[in-house]
Amino acid sequence: MAKTAARQPVPVRRADAERNIAAILEAATRLLSADPGASVADIAKAAGVGRVTLYGHFPSREALVDAVLDHTVGVADAVLEDPSIDAAPAPEAMEKLLRSSWEILDRHRRLFVAADRVMATERIREHHDRPLRRVERLIARGQRDGDFRTDLPLSWLVTTFFSIIHSAAQEREAGRLAPENVERVLVTTMLSVLEQP
Amino acid sequence: MAKTAARQPVPVRRADAERNIAAILEAATRLLSADPGASVADIAKAAGVGRVTLYGHFPSREALVDAVLDHTVGVADAVLEDPSIDAAPAPEAMEKLLRSSWEILDRHRRLFVAADRVMATERIREHHDRPLRRVERLIARGQRDGDFRTDLPLSWLVTTFFSIIHSAAQEREAGRLAPENVERVLVTTMLSVLEQP
Numbered sequence: 001m002a003k004t005a006a007r008q009p010v011p012v013r014r015a016d017a018e019r020n021i022a023a024i025l026e027a028a029t030r031l032l033s034a035d036p037g038a039s040v041a042d043i044a045k046a047a048g049v050g051r052v053t054l055y056g057h058f059p060s061r062e063a064l065v066d067a068v069l070d071h072t073v074g075v076a077d078a079v080l081e082d083p084s085i086d087a088a089p090a091p092e093a094m095e096k097l098l099r100s101s102w103e104i105l106d107r108h109r110r111l112f113v114a115a116d117r118v119m120a121t122e123r124i125r126e127h128h129d130r131p132l133r134r135v136e137r138l139i140a141r142g143q144r145d146g147d148f149r150t151d152l153p154l155s156w157l158v159t160t161f162f163s164i165i166h167s168a169a170q171e172r173e174a175g176r177l178a179p180e181n182v183e184r185v186l187v188t189t190m191l192s193v194l195e196q197p
Numbered sequence: 198m199a200k201t202a203a204r205q206p207v208p209v210r211r212a213d214a215e216r217n218i219a220a221i222l223e224a225a226t227r228l229l230s231a232d233p234g235a236s237v238a239d240i241a242k243a244a245g246v247g248r249v250t251l252y253g254h255f256p257s258r259e260a261l262v263d264a265v266l267d268h269t270v271g272v273a274d275a276v277l278e279d280p281s282i283d284a285a286p287a288p289e290a291m292e293k294l295l296r297s298s299w300e301i302l303d304r305h306r307r308l309f310v311a312a313d314r315v316m317a318t319e320r321i322r323e324h325h326d327r328p329l330r331r332v333e334r335l336i337a338r339g340q341r342d343g344d345f346r347t348d349l350p351l352s353w354l355v356t357t358f359f360s361i362i363h364s365a366a367q368e369r370e371a372g373r374l375a376p377e378n379v380e381r382v383l384v385t386t387m388l389s390v391l392e393q394p
Contacts, residue, residue: 155373156382159364167360168353176352185353192389 021057023047028068033107036114040064062118069115069124076104076131090142091195095187097138098165102186105131106169109162135161139194148194160193218254220244225265230304233311237261259315266312266321273301273328287339288392292384294335295362299383302328303366306359332358336391345391357390 027047031038040061044054058064079101085093108131115124136158142148148157168186171177177185224244228235237258241251255261276298282290305328312321333355339345345354365383368374374382 152382152385153374153378156365156368156386159368159373160361160386163360163364164357167356171353171356176356177350181350185349188349189353189357189390192394193386197389 017057020047020049020053024049024054024057024064025068025071028064029072029107029111032065032068032114033110036110036117038114065111065115065118066123069111072104072108072111073130076101076108077134079104080131080134085138090138090145090147091191093138094142094190094194097135098186098190099183102165102168102183105162106165109166132158132162142194147196149196151197157194161190164189164193214254217244217246217250221246221251221254221261222265222268225261226269226304226308229262229265229311230307233307233314235311262308262312262315263320266308269301269305269308270327273298273305274331276301277328277331282335287335287342287344288388290335291339291387291391294332295383295387296380299362299365299380302359303362306363329355329359339391344393346393348394354391358387361386361390 024043024047028038028043031043031046040054041051043064044051047054054064058067080097082096082100085096085100087093088096112124136154139148139157139161140154143150143154164186168177168182172179172182221240221244225235225240228240228243237251238248240261241248244251251261255264277294279293279297282293282297284290285293309321333351336345336354336358337351340347340351361383365374365379369376369379
């Protein structure tokens with residue numbers, strides 16, 4: 001390994017750097033979604049790198065949180081981009097979307113609490129908007145197609161979607177909702193709110 | 198006034214103390230429900246008393262938060278104790294309860310965030326349980342009477358109740374939900390979740 005490094009210093013250093021960055025992002029996502037106040041020192045430790053290495057890649061807490069959000073939004077967006085969701089009737093699409101993405105959307109939301117402490121609101125909104133807009137478009141489609149109610153504001157239905165996901169995640173963590181029941185409870189609750197009375 | 202004070206020192210001092218305590222509790226409720234991290238110095242300032250006076254009545258932050266919770270739970274419980282709520286069929290009782298008490302229940306919930314930082318969980322649970330149990334009893338009654346669904350756990354329906362109230366309060370604050378629409382939106386959403394599909 002050291003020999004290869006001596007012969008090809010740049011690619012190996014780059015591979016090391018990429019491995020470190022991946023480990024830092026993974027640790028930061030995990031620690032910050034569990035506790036928005038997690039320290040950079042704890043994140044470096046969990047990633048198995050020194051603080052100097054971490055600061056070499058992410059010069060500030062803000063830069064690190066920004067990168068973590070970028071990463072999570074990318075993952076959330078990839079999951080939400082499922083063409084079978086776009087093709088299905090809105091109630092069925094809502095069920096698919098909840099089942100495939102409630103966990104990633106909940107993680108995403110927790111990270112915003114961390115972000116809110118260090119980043120400007122406008123920058124956060126840029127990040128936040130992509131998954132939120134997808135959910136909003138799906139609910140609006142259901143309203144246009146006559147599947148979803150129109151007697152409640154669209155923005156309220158979107159808020160309720162995220163708030164119910166977050167409650168279910170907390171209830172599961174507290175041991176008051178069995179893990180195997182979370183998806184059924186989410187789908188039943190959300191469709192009861194959305195569907196025409 | 199000074200003359201009266203000289204003649205009847207004890208009652209006047211007591212009246213002053215009661216006025217100060219009331220002002221401190223009012224200011225603490227207001228500041229802590231807006232920001233769970235509000236400082237004791239800020240609370241004293243908002244109450245128009247010195248820090249020494251405040252600490253004379255409430256020797257620690259914990260004692261102050263405890264008194265604020267006691268006070269809020271008392272108010273919430275008095276509002277929830279409406280006999281017309283107990284007499285009405287569950288869906289109508291739920292509508293009355295939401296309209297009369299969503300604001301006090303939301304304030305109550307915010308104060309728990311403040312309490313969570315300084316008090317033992319058991320002591321918080323004692324406080325928390327009274328309004329929560331009332332809501333739980335009403336939903337359970339609706340389930341027994343066949344008005345409310347039984348395909349979702351009771352604990353989940355109670356959680357959803359509090360989570361929807363909190364979301365509506367936040368949406369109103371953010372200017373995304375018109376104040377005159379809050380009650381209708383809350384009642385419609387909650388009954389959609391609760392009533393038999």
